[in-house]
Each structure stands twice: as structure tokens, then as C-alpha cells.
Amino acid sequence: MTPDERDPLEARLIAAFREDIPDDGFSARVAAALPPAAARRDWTLPLVAVGALAGCAIATFLVPVGPALLEGLRDLAASRTLTPAAIGLLAAAGALAATGAVVAADS
Numbered sequence: 001m002t003p004d005e006r007d008p009l010e011a012r013l014i015a016a017f018r019e020d021i022p023d024d025g026f027s028a029r030v031a032a033a034l035p036p037a038a039a040r041r042d043w044t045l046p047l048v049a050v051g052a053l054a055g056c057a058i059a060t061f062l063v064p065v066g067p068a069l070l071e072g073l074r075d076l077a078a079s080r081t082l083t084p085a086a087i088g089l090l091a092a093a094g095a096l097a098a099t100g101a102v103v104a105a106d107s
Contacts, residue, residue, distance in 0.1 A: 048102040055095035062088060 062084070072089030080086060 042106070045102060045106050049099055052095040052099035056092045058091075 072085035
């Protein structure tokens with residue numbers, strides 16, 4: 001619960017009874033003796049990159065045999081958007097675009 005979500009009565013009670021407890025620098029000494037926090041690894045970028053590559057691989061293997069991406073480009077240029085090659089090309093392009101967006105946002 002954040003302080004903004006507290007009941008107004010609870011907030012007034014906490015404010016009325018809040019007082020500092022003298023500790024003669026104990027808290028500062030304990031905080032200084034603690035080891036530095038371990039760096040957390042962000043797995044977003046690697047997971048999205050692997051997912052995008054898997055999506056591209058799946059899209060490549062599900063389209064018809066042959067130069068499927070070029071065939072998809074030709075189909076899209078001729079306004080034939082529901083062919084398997086065009087759908088595969090759009091899926092691969094979407095996966096790569098999503099990866100680029102995540103990389104751009106993460107940088």
C-alpha cells in the first residue's frame with residue numbers, strides 16, 4: 001500500500017505519533033557496513049531478441065518452399081495480402097520491428 005492509498009484517518013494517526021528514535025548513529029553505521037547491492041541483470045532484451053528470431057524462423061519455415069520472402073514482397077506489391085508468403089513476410093517484419101522497438105526503448 002502506498003501512502004497515497006491510505007485511509008485519511010490512518011494517515012493522521014501515523015503523522016501524530018511519528019517521532020524519531022535517537023540511535024547515536026547506529027543506523028548510519030549499519031548502512032555503511034552493508035555490502036553494495038548486487039547488480040540485477042535485465043533479461044528483457046535477450047528474451048525479446050530470442051523470441052523475434054524464433055518468430056522469424058517459424059515464419060520462414062511455414063511459408064511455401066522457394067524464395068518465400070521475395071515472393072511475399074511481390075505478393076504485397078500486387079496487393080495480394082492473404083497469401084502464405086505475404087503473411088510470412090509480414091510476421092517476420094513484425095517480429096523484427098518489435099525487437100527494434102524494445103532495443104530502442106532499452107537503450
